[in-house]
Amino acid sequence: MTGPPVEVAAGRAEELPAGTVRLLEAAGRRVAVGNAGGRLFALDDTCLHRGGSLACGHLDGEVLVCPMHWWRYDVRSGRRLGQPGLAVASYPVRVVDGEVLVTVTPAPPPRSWREILLDHAREGTAR
Numbered sequence: 287m288t289g290p291p292v293e294v295a296a297g298r299a300e301e302l303p304a305g306t307v308r309l310l311e312a313a314g315r316r317v318a319v320g321n322a323g324g325r326l327f328a329l330d331d332t333c334l335h336r337g338g339s340l341a342c343g344h345l346d347g348e349v350l351v352c353p354m355h356w357w358r359y360d361v362r363s364g365r366r367l368g369q370p371g372l373a374v375a376s377y378p379v380r381v382v383d384g385e386v387l388v389t390v391t392p393a394p395p396p397r398s399w400r401e402i403l404l405d406h407a408r409e410g411t412a413r
């Protein structure tokens with residue numbers, strides 16, 4: 287269960303020039319916020335391959351490239367190029383009075399060890 291989306295400040299627009307990506311930590315999530323040739327975007331930071339930080343990646347036009355093994359994501363949608371069924375979450379971005387604002391859906395609360403073990407036990411009895 288997650289709460290309603292929250293709008294969080296990601297810094298001044300002039301501090302995010304074209305070709306840059308930075309990490310935003312908000313609402314329990316890690317978000318890669320960047321500027322691809324004037325198009326501001328916000329994608330989930332965690333690469334779907336092996337968890338590389340997309341905020342540490344580089345931009346190739348409107349494509350964000352993971353620094354680990356070069357998976358490529360369309361900044362407009364979060365979809366992986368060549369495999370559009372795979373996508374990282376994409377969050378709305380707007381600029382108000384020079385401030386970059388990102389609307390983030392809060393992450394669900396972490397599960398306790400008790401919940402993890404109970405789920406594991408249920409899976410074992412379902413077989």
Ligand code: FES
Nearest residue numbers: 333335336338352
């Ligand atoms: S972790 Fe991103 S491409 Fe492997």
